[in-house]
Amino acid sequence: MQKYIMSGFFFAACALAIILMFTLPGKSEVAKEAKPSMPEVVLDATAAEASVKANCISCHGDQLQGGVGPGLQNAGSHLTPEQIYNLVSKGKGIMPAFKDTLAEEEVANVAQWLAQKK
Numbered sequence: 001m002q003k004y005i006m007s008g009f010f011f012a013a014c015a016l017a018i019i020l021m022f023t024l025p026g027k028s029e030v031a032k033e034a035k036p037s038m039p040e041v042v043l044d045a046t047a048a049e050a051s052v053k054a055n056c057i058s059c060h061g062d063q064l065q066g067g068v069g070p071g072l073q074n075a076g077s078h079l080t081p082e083q084i085y086n087l088v089s090k091g092k093g094i095m096p097a098f099k100d101t102l103a104e105e106e107v108a109n110v111a112q113w114l115a116q117k118k
């Protein structure tokens, strides 16, 4: 009788281990959470300009000359697309995070567009 109970425990433990294996996030997923990776997009300058006009010029100026926020006319000279993507997604100081306002692809597109401004 005891043998059956023991093997019951054994199977329960195995089942739990298998479930954990599939539900616990892998190492790569954890790394992704900490540092969002920029989705690959083909630059669409017209769309990027429209997003920036709608979301950014109130602080960065209608010619990106700066205002409340720093000028972005040569943002690409000291920031990579990934850095801009992270900054715009998460926000910085009084700059709001845009990860809930804009689609990831939209932020990536804007980041690439700004990174070309050198």
Ligand code: HEC
Pocket: 051, 052, 055, 056, 057, 058, 059, 060, 068, 069, 070, 071, 072, 075, 079, 084, 087, 088, 092, 093, 094, 095, 096, 098, 110, 114
């Ligand atoms: C509420 C005002 C505000 C809005 C809206 C805003 N920003 Fe900013 N932004 C700032 C401020 C302030 C900083 C400086 C943050 C700091 O360094 O503390 C900044 C910094 C930046 C930087 C870094 C500039 C550098 O030279 O280091 C980038 C790039 C940027 N913003 C892009 C954007 C984009 C793209 C948008 C629109 C999607 C946007 N911002 C919308 C206020 C704003």
